[in-house]
Amino acid sequence: MKYPSTYNLYDTQEEIGKQWSEHPSPEERRLLGLARDALLFIYATGQPYRFEEFRLGLESGVLLPPGPLEQSQNDFASLEEGLRSTREFISKLRDEASSAREKHLLQVIVGTLQFISSTGQHGAFSAYLEHLEADAPPYAIASFDTKEAAEAWLKNQPIPPDSADVLIANTYHYVIHDEKAGVFRLPRIRALEYHLADLKQRKPPVAVASFATREEAEAWLKALPEPARWAWVSIAGEPYLAVYHPNIQHRALYPLSMSNGYEDEEEEEPDEP
Incomplete structure (x- = not known):
């Protein structure tokens, strides 16, 4: 399979930084912070290729079947609500964006949030958020x-x-x-x-x-x-x-x-x- 190189982590994080400066309210920054951490999670867990396959599926309408949930969805209802609220907020920013590049980057960010939900990675993402909160040493996957x-x-x-x-x-x-x-x-x-x-x-x-x-x-x-x-x-x-x-x-x-x-x-x- 071939993956386009139309964006990278720096591009998407730069876009988060731009939106952060333009949206100073605590609630908006809470949502932008979750989007930032979702992007970091994709890379820290070594999933850029897996995510890109998922993202291309979103664009083509041919989605890969989601993997099994790590735990009951009810165990992570609050996190899923946060992911949903963040998707809606970033989607609104995408619709209001003036340039094609900005729209694309914001859509990539929406995709990372959808990826975590659709692949049932609530447990892994929750643990990663705890890792960041604890100021722990660099994250390792094995x-x-x-x-x-x-x-x-x-x-x-x-x-x-x-x-x-x-x-x-x-x-x-x-x-x-x-x-x-x-x-x-x-x-x-x-x-x-x-x-x-x-x-x-x-x-x-x-x-x-x-x-x-x-x-x-x-x-x-x-x-x-x-x-x-x-x-x-x-x-x-x-x-x-x-x-x-x-x-x-x-x-x-x-x-x-x-x-x-x-x-x-x-x-x-x-x-x-």
């Missing part, structure tokens, strides 16, 4: 011990993810899927290092627990039935970030020293594999 295991997993996906982060030996890598060429790349990225540097400035380390060794800290983190998404701990007098990724049931410890040298730098492009 964890692997080796790069070979990650590559094997990617090749076995019906619609391989793209533009998402995965963990390989607790190190962040970015999934780049070239659909036309049928190839993947998994460059390492420094997203966590920048996150740690930023967190150090905004929420300086105050340890919730102290340990003599890393093994003791790992045992403590593993024994917690439902850890916080992140917390500062001390290991042998050094600050660490204890991280929990509930979507993939993964726990990890990262030394704050990883952030050394990243405090004043702009985030870099992904490393070559």
Whole structure:
């Protein structure tokens, strides 16, 4: 299948920013915020290709059958109402737009909201919103011990993810899927290092627990039935970030020293594999 490159995440987020400046009321900005987060969700979960297939189906009138609901629709009635209200608001902005490009971008945004509802991803989107609210470390969609295991997993996906982060030996890598060429790349990225540097400035380390060794800290983190998404701990007098990724049931410890040298730098492009 072929996917047009008539927009990207930057274009749609830029459009959200434009609308944000033109609609200052709290209710309008609440709706625009949900639209922004829906766009981020599509990319953070590696679904650009899946969404584009859905969007083309909307345009052609030939829709893919929706997947099964993750939970009862009633469990997410409030979220679905928010998605519906946001669709109506963005659709109104689209109808009032003066340029074809703006109309197109706003229609793409409407499509992301429809995509989440139609594919029954209320649970995943709700969890992602909680992730953003918690100021958690970068979102990851999977964890692997080796790069070979990650590559094997990617090749076995019906619609391989793209533009998402995965963990390989607790190190962040970015999934780049070239659909036309049928190839993947998994460059390492420094997203966590920048996150740690930023967190150090905004929420300086105050340890919730102290340990003599890393093994003791790992045992403590593993024994917690439902850890916080992140917390500062001390290991042998050094600050660490204890991280929990509930979507993939993964726990990890990262030394704050990883952030050394990243405090004043702009985030870099992904490393070559």
